Amino acid sequence: MTQSLQFRLSAWLSALVVAIAVVAGVIAFKTAFHEANELQDDQLEQIALLITPQSLGVMEHEALANVANPADLEAKLVIQTTLEHRPLALAANLPDGLQNASVQGVPWRIVVKTLASGTRVVVGQQTAGRDEIARNSALATVMPFGTLALVLLVVLHLVVRRMFRPLALLATSLDNRPEHDLSALAGDALPSEIAPFVVAINRLLGRVETSVAAQRRFVADAAHELRSPLTALSLQAERLDASDMPDAARKRLTSMRCGIDRTRVLLNQLLTLARLQDKPRASSAAELRVHAVFRHVLEDLMPLAEERRVDIGVSGDEDVLVHAPEADLTILVRNLVDNAIRYTPEGGSVDLSTGIADGRPWICVTDTGPGIAPEERARVFDPFYRVLGSDVDGSGLGLSIVGSIAARIGAQIELSDGEPSGLVATVTLARV
Numbered sequence: 001m002t003q004s005l006q007f008r009l010s011a012w013l014s015a016l017v018v019a020i021a022v023v024a025g026v027i028a029f030k031t032a033f034h035e036a037n038e039l040q041d042d043q044l045e046q047i048a049l050l051i052t053p054q055s056l057g058v059m060e061h062e063a064l065a066n067v068a069n070p071a072d073l074e075a076k077l078v079i080q081t082t083l084e085h086r087p088l089a090l091a092a093n094l095p096d097g098l099q100n101a102s103v104q105g106v107p108w109r110i111v112v113k114t115l116a117s118g119t120r121v122v123v124g125q126q127t128a129g130r131d132e133i134a135r136n137s138a139l140a141t142v143m144p145f146g147t148l149a150l151v152l153l154v155v156l157h158l159v160v161r162r163m164f165r166p167l168a169l170l171a172t173s174l175d176n177r178p179e180h181d182l183s184a185l186a187g188d189a190l191p192s193e194i195a196p197f198v199v200a201i202n203r204l205l206g207r208v209e210t211s212v213a214a215q216r217r218f219v220a221d222a223a224h225e226l227r228s229p230l231t232a233l234s235l236q237a238e239r240l241d242a243s244d245m246p247d248a249a250r251k252r253l254t255s256m257r258c259g260i261d262r263t264r265v266l267l268n269q270l271l272t273l274a275r276l277q278d279k280p281r282a283s284s285a286a287e288l289r290v291h292a293v294f295r296h297v298l299e300d301l302m303p304l305a306e307e308r309r310v311d312i313g314v315s316g317d318e319d320v321l322v323h324a325p326e327a328d329l330t331i332l333v334r335n336l337v338d339n340a341i342r343y344t345p346e347g348g349s350v351d352l353s354t355g356i357a358d359g360r361p362w363i364c365v366t367d368t369g370p371g372i373a374p375e376e377r378a379r380v381f382d383p384f385y386r387v388l389g390s391d392v393d394g395s396g397l398g399l400s401i402v403g404s405i406a407a408r409i410g411a412q413i414e415l416s417d418g419e420p421s422g423l424v425a426t427v428t429l430a431r432v
Contacts, residue, residue: 006164013156021149025142032141036134040125041098041109047077048111048123056081056121078124088124100127166190170198178407182209226267234260269397272331285409288326290354290363291319297334298352305341311349312341320354320361322429324409332405333363335398336425340367344422361429368422377415 051059059079080088088103094112101108101124110124170185184202237257245253294314305312322329333352340350348368355362372380379385381403406413412428 006160010157010160013160014153017149017152017156021145021152025145028145029138029142032138033134036137037130040130040133044077044109044111044123044125045098047079048113048121051079051113051115051121051123053115053117053119056115056119079121081119081121088122090122092120094122163191167194182206182212227264230260230264230267234264266397269401272401285323285325288322288324288329289319290322290361293326293330293333294352294354296330297337300334301337301341304338305350308341308344309346310341310344312337313351315351315353315366316355318355320356322361324411324429328405328409332402332409332411332427333365335402336365336427339398340365340369340423340425343367343369345369348422357428359431363427363429365425366418366422368418371417371421371423372415380415381413 078088088101088108088110090101090103090110094101096112096114098109098111101110107127108124109127109130110122113121113123115121167190170190174185182205184205185198190198234257237253237260240253241250241257291314298312298314302312337350337352344350344367350368351364351366353364353366355364380399383397383400385400402413405411406427410430414426414428416424416426418424
């Protein structure tokens, strides 16, 4: 948190707001307290001005009646004519005017006035009662400052969070990008202070994209260039197979032809993978029937299944309409089925099925092979990764191509255990 610019900005601004609120509150409290006392002084002087020889008796009687209980003196106003008597036992030589006095150790605020008849009148109030009134008035003045400071802190936090929201959205967008998406970041809604960083990141992404594209072109060009000599080797091997030769030489020729076939498959897969990675976005989608895709795949792979004596077919009569690029979906299903056939032992079976769950179509390829351990299921989609202990010929690119196509078309792949054994590969596509 201490390294967060948003946290530090919020903390410093909050501390500044609190400091200003405290200073303003202290000043407002003292000012309101002083003004409240001055207002009470004015009230005492105005009451003293209202006292005349005609009204003196009535006002004195009413004031003394109100303070009959000594406990009420703190909050009551006292008017009396004799300075030496209770409740205000004061010195007789006090000057006229507003002043402070102490009665039996209790502070009072009094106004002394001499009437035209020579009668001296005192109007007084305990300082404690006056201070309580002034303090309540001052607190009532300060309370809005505290409320405003709290509201300002909340608003400040929300404003700072909103100001940094474009950065959070940009980071989330960048983090959720597919691994092959190296397009430039959109920095239109970002603050001008952050724009240079976005420009620098976009330039870096451009350089990385150029470098990756060059590597992909190299792989594609190399694979393409190797196809011609492999074709020539394959033709030479076919011609050599038609000639007479010893059995030992014919066995070596057979091994050579198998190696040429494996290399041809590897080159085709490299070309497919390079094409998929060079264009991370899928081509235009179309409405497809899954059973039609199954039929095309089975036509291509039926010879391989018969050669390995694997029973392959479609289970279930339900057909599903999906919205996906036909070439991509066909390659995806073909690689899953090809992988299942190659890893299923003789006498095993491979089943293809489809359906809809929660409004999303799915395609499932189930085999009776050895399966894949749960801890290795995430890695089998990496290029050239093969499960240890497998003696099946392959390049480790089949499932990598499947993963790349799934990312292109927005599909999800899940590998699970079959019943009682084998592997179940389920591809869940986007809603139709």
